[in-house]
């Protein structure tokens with residue numbers, strides 16, 4: 424493993440793994456692997472917080488705006504920052520961007536639009552967005568606040584493979600003996616949170632079936648509900664307590680499960696998680 428630059432995610436994201444991230448990173452870095460794959464990367468709450476990693480890393484999300492943002496930050500981060508520099512943190516700007524169709528924009532314009540909307544939207548929601556106001560912080564979008572991190576992200580992504588596939592397809596492509604797959608799918612009960620066409624409840628069963636014939640090792644984090652315990656009952660499970668906050672709201676205690684095809688990995692996790 425080699426040292427990598429630790430960054431913050433480029434933008435807020437609903438379900439972003441900020442609270443559990445460091446503990447999951449410790450767990451992942453303790454597992455021997457030669458390829459790292461995240462099929463549900465979102466804004467990379469775990470991926471960007473790694474301190475050491477392997478040469479071959481693959482990040483994937485079926486949301487095309489996510490993959491485009493990462494590609495543009497890697498190739499043209501200066502142009503993205505320049506385009507975003509003079510944007511106002513105003514409701515009018517927010518509504519103007521929201522009304523635009525990304526398919527009619529250039530890739531750089533799409534990345535700027537996405538970055539701006541994610542910073543301004545309440546709770547980092549990617550769909551059904553509302554203009555978010557935080558009395559303690561003022562405007563949510565400030566280039567000064569994100570510039571240094573974006574430069575770090577550019578370097579961090581320089582040799583990372585960025586995919587935009589359905590999770591089954593990306594697992595099929597990269598699974599192998601020493602692959603480590605970290606999965607953070609939508610919560611059970613929140614399947615439509617990232618857009619109705621991306622995920623549905625029946626896909627948890629597809630995921631469990633695909634994971635049961637995985638050649639590599641996987642770690643899955645998900646909310647602790649009876650249906651999930653039943654669907655993934657063939658695997659080892661560890662209960663963890665974490666807090667869940669939607670920006671500005673009060674933090675709620677919630678139970679999450681870490682699920683794996685390697686009991687040993689979770690035994691190691693117990694030491695770091697409790």
Ligand SMILES: C[S@@+](CC[C@H](N)C(=O)[O-])C[C@H]1O[C@@H](n2cnc3c(N)ncnc32)[C@H](O)[C@@H]1O
Nearest residue numbers: 438439440463465466467468485590607621622
């Ligand atoms: C819980 S979020 C991941 C959050 C991420 N760990 C973070 O810290 O930002 C789940 C992600 O799965 C993606 N997703 C939903 N359906 C998918 C599918 N069929 N294949 C791949 N990704 C999908 C969503 O776009 C979303 O980014």
